[in-house]
Amino acid sequence: MSSDHHDSKLAHHFDDLEQQFDANKFGMWVFLLTEILFFSGLFVAYATYRSNHPDVFQYASQFLDTNLGAVNTAVLLLSSFTAAWAVRAVQLGQKNLVTTLLGITVLCACGFMAIKYMEYSHKYHEGLLWGNAEHSIFKENTADVASSVREHGHHWGDVKDLDPEFRRQTGIFFGIYFCLTGLHGIHVLLGIILMLWLMRRNMRGDFSPEKYDAVDCGALYWHLVDLIWIFLFPLLYLIS
Amino acid sequence: MNTHASSVNYLNHETGFKSWFMTLDHKRLGLMYMWSTFAAMLLGGSFALLLRFELFSPGKDLVSKDVYNHLFTLHGAVMIFLVIIPSIPAALGNFVLPLMLGAKDVAFPKINRLSYHLYLIGAVLLVLAILTGGLDTGWTFYTPYSTSTDTSVVIAVFGAFVIGFSSIFTGLNFIATIHKMRPPGMTWFKMPLLCWALYATSVIQILATPVLGIALLLIAAERIMGVGIFDPALGGDPVLFQHLFWFYSHPAVYVMILPAMGVLSELFSTYSRKHIFGYSFIAYSSIAIAIVSFIVWGHHLYVSGQSALVSIIFSALTYTVAIPSAIKVFNWVATMYKGSISFTTGMVSAMSVIWLFGIGGLTGLWMANLSTDMHLHDTYFVVSHFHFVMVGSALFSYLGGVHHWWPKMFGVMYDEAKGRFWTIVSFLGFNLTFLPQFLMGTRGMPRRYFDYHPQYEYLNKISTIGAAMIGLAVFMIFWNLWRSLKTGKKASPNPWGAATLEWQCASPPTPHNFDEAPAVGDPYDMSLIQFKSDEEGYLPINPCEHDPLICKVESTEA
Amino acid sequence: MNLSFLPYLLTATQQERPETTLDGFLFPVQGSEAAAQHDHVFMILMYVAGFFFLLINAATVYFSIKYRKSKSPEPPKSSSHNNTLEIVWTIIPTVLVAWLFYIGMDGYVQRRYAPEGSYEIKVTGQKWSWNFTYPNGIQHNELHAPMGENVRLIMDSRDVIHSVWIPEFRIKMDVVPGRYTETWFNATRAGEYPLKCAEYCGTEHSSMYAKVVIHDRPEFDQWMLENGNLLADLSPVEAGEKLFSIKSCVACHSTNGTPLVGPSMKNMFGSERKFTDGTTAVADENYIRESLLEPNAKVVEGFAPVMTTFQGLLKAEEMDAIIEYLKTVQ
Secondary structure, X not given: OOOOOOOXXXXXXXXXXXXXXXXXXXXXXXXXXXXXXXXXXXXHHHHHHHHHOHHHHHHHHOOOOHHHHHHHXXXXXXXXXXXXXXXXXXXXXXXXXXXXXHHHHHHHHHHHHHHHHHHHHHHHHHOOOOOOOOOOOOOOOHHHOOHHHHHHOOOHHHHOOOOHHHHHHHHHHHHHHHHHHHHHHXXXXXXXXXXXXXXXXXXXXXXXXXXXXXXXXXXXXXXXXXXXXXXHHHHHHOOO | OOOOOOOOOOOOOOOOHHHXXXXXXXXXXXXXXXXXXXXXXXXXXXXXXXXXXXXXXXXXXOOOHHHHHHHHHHHHHHHHXXXXXXXXXXXXXXXXXXXXXXXXXXXXXXXXXXXXXXXXHHHHHHHHHHHOOOOOOOOOOOOOHHHHOOOOHHHHHHHHHHHHHHHHHHHHHHHHHXXXXXXXXXXXXXXXXXXXXXXXXXXXXXXXXXXXXXXXXXXXXXXXXXXXXXXXHXXXXXXXXXXXXXXXXXXXXXXXXXXXXXXXXXXXXXXXXXXOOOHHHHHHHHHHHHHHHOOOHHHHOXXXXXXXXXXXXXXXXXXXXXXXXXXXXXXXXXXXXXXXXXXXXXXXXXXXXXXXXXXXXXXXXXXXXXXXXXXXXXXXXXXXXXXXXXXXXXXXXXXXXXXXXXXXXXXXOOOHHHHHHHHHHHHHHHHHHHHHHHHHHHHOOEOOOOOOOHHHHHHXXXXXXXXXXXXXXXXXXXXXXXHHHHHOOEOOOOOOOOOOHHHHOOOOOEOOEOOOOOOOOOOOOOOOEEEEOOOOEEEEOOHHHHOHHHHHHHHHHO | OOHHHHHHHOOOOOOOOOOOOEXXXXXXXXXXXXXXXXXXXXXXXXXXXXXXXXXHHHHHHHHHHHOEOOXXXXXXXXXXXXXXXXXXXXXXXXXXXXXXXXXXXXXHHHHHOOOOOOEEEEEEEEOOEEEEEOOXXXXXXXXXXXXXXXXXXXXXXXXXXXXXXXXXXXXXXXXXXXXXXXXXXXXXOOEEEEEEEOOOOXXXXXXXXXXXXXXXXXXXXXXXXHHHOHHHHOOHHHHHHHHXXXXXXXXXXXXXXXXXXXXXXXXXXXXXEEEOOOOEEEOOHHHHHHHHHOOOOOOEOOOOOOOOOOOOOOOHHHXXXXXXXXXXXX
């Protein structure tokens, strides 16, 4: 590529489109590294508590709905596939296909969030929350558990006879569960906004087989969000 | 701002608030960072003076115990998050890095602007925290104190979180810039050493800062929702916070000192008019420090109850940091050997740092040592140690660097005699302030104490007098710089005779930095640059006249 | 800032602050076996660091005079690289720091964990006082220990992190809520030493200290005897007065009318108390009991809810004695 055609797609401080594409993609990879380290703090907390209380984690994990988790894994994998396909499509200049594929990605992401919402609200009603939450059944002192939760929580019977220290640690498991999946959920929401923005730009005709770095970077981000879930699912749901 | 520059430059080509606030120009962003750090330095410095005056004699002199606790917390938070961390990387780095690479801008100008805006938002949040209940946790936010105190921890934590992302984006930008925007001919080992230092710094920023981010978010989650991960009452572990915190905050110390080391390499070479000694060793030692910095955090937890084995491992790893640091110092001193040394403000700062970093770095040997740290941990010995490193080394290098690049930034020369004089005063004041604190520490005075036994009184009095000296000197240094904007002589493009690329463009540079692509060569070969008195600066001489052999070699290479 | 703190914090009255006894220029006296080891390592570091510090600074000053611009206007040609030199000044520091690490580690392992069969004292830190529980159940706010014997401190905190530091013994260990930490010493000379809190813990951090008293064995046994049975030997009021000081109540509550971190106890009994939530109550026995067990249920107006519960730290009879004593503080 030559630097002769200084067109509008090329920012003034780059020599040519190739340099610009390289820089953007490189920057995205560096950002993804940051993201991994961002999650790592929570993974360290997870590892610390799991190695100290493996039995607690095994016990607590059974309260998570493996089926919903598995469906969500499948949904995210599909969305990652469509995101990757969208990159291929934009390289081939198939503008309408790109819009469709990004649209499917967004729909999958929304589906993921809907299922997540079902899981969260179910846990809230059951009182499967961290120990200090008002609605939690894992309080150290069973007398502190709200009477409404005691009546409606289906798991109350299993939990109330546990050793108080074990119950407290189960509360910590749910603290970590909500922090990890909550932070991941925020990333999915950001991904939805990102994909909608890419769709809009695509329909406006911003992308071409020569200039598609935004789609490429957006897809990279989405793969990372997917990848983190791939780790979260077995670590949280499949302990046995 | 500058009455001397008649031609169009980056300072005068656009005017008005918006042209600065919304600018994408790395030079303007660098300047705004610089002014912001100066303002924050005055704020954090006045906190420090209040603290020192409170400690002038035992008992209450000036403020109450709680106000004192707020003051030392805010002094630490402001100085670290708003001054030192953005000082050299964001202020000088933004201005100088693209110029050194002969580039028009950093790789992502919009992200660069976002960084600055995040920094401002974070600063506003910190101020908001001060106004809505203050902050008395210490800048380390140790749990469970930080989750149980009734001050504005949540707002402050969000402020630090946002500033953290500002730092991450700056690091990301610099890494991409150094990888992808070097000019043809500038290989990695033809980069100026400041670029190596900024690169190593950026690696730390992007990898360590997010861990601080998540630790701070968890404190907020703990306070707002009571998640309990750090709360012993709920079965959590407060020491886990210390691990996460120091996983960032120890590397953060190198975010402060590594770029300072980069600046020092430039200063020693330029003002000795000599090629830097041991280029590759200095470059590699920056990378070595960055890597090792990630695996030494546990030396902050020798007495936190971590097991003896873990402490031993961390002690051994910590000691390895001494090696690359020593290599750098030896090479700087060797650079002066057979040089032609001019005592500009920049050089006087750099030589001060040899002394100050000598003390700050070598006292690290006591802190890393398992036997002595048990006595010295959390005492005034530590306070003095890290002030020698973070202020004595990092901020003195920053001010040295500001003087060095001032002519490039504004196209004017500052008053050399005054700059040098006040730098020496601040150096003396610094020693007066912090040398007695080592003694306070070994003799038994813990840090963060509002009150102390009269046996420590005379040491505290000396320390307070020294602090007043620093305060005056720093104020006068700023005043001298400020005055030069109005009265300073016009600066030539290369007043110091340095060979790095930023001195090839105009002073101040045009909006796009270089009118023609700069000639890339050895960044420390100053033999082809000579002083021209009619220009009041240095100009490149024709290499063929100087040494015909070079011409021959270059033509065959081409 | 929260201004409700200010009125009582502006008045600073404290018990006498313990003094660290110095021995020479650098250190407190060596009060334990570990202190000698610490000072030995400290001085080795001092010589090594001092040598390199002088070396680099002397070179800097010498070069800057010899090669100053007026003396050396054009730098003579000189090499900017020397691999031999670089390797030499890489290897020398490497060997040195390895050695320094080793001598630090050598004594550390012994200083970290107490030998078997040590005399064990339980240490409890809470804002802002120390409580020491001896093997026979005696609780006191002073650390008394026999000279020449291994004494193991098992420590935990009831609120935030504190840290035990006895400068004369050169030992320090954090006191963490929710887990036990330990340290130990073998005192080599009798006398009184300060124990200071070294981890920032809030308003009264700098006044959180305790007296360490090292006796020879017979004197120690005598002290145990005298303090072991306060309630049996003394009248309730006298015992209460002693407990009021032993349990560190005096750190925050004066008996002369001066407000400290907490309200003064003078004329407290029988008076009407106004609380931060606007309610009032007459101070009777039950009020004092509640204030000891659930201190933050009712907080007197003008003060912050910072007191930690004494649940488990006071026996019923001790509480009775304190109440009897407070009745007499008029």
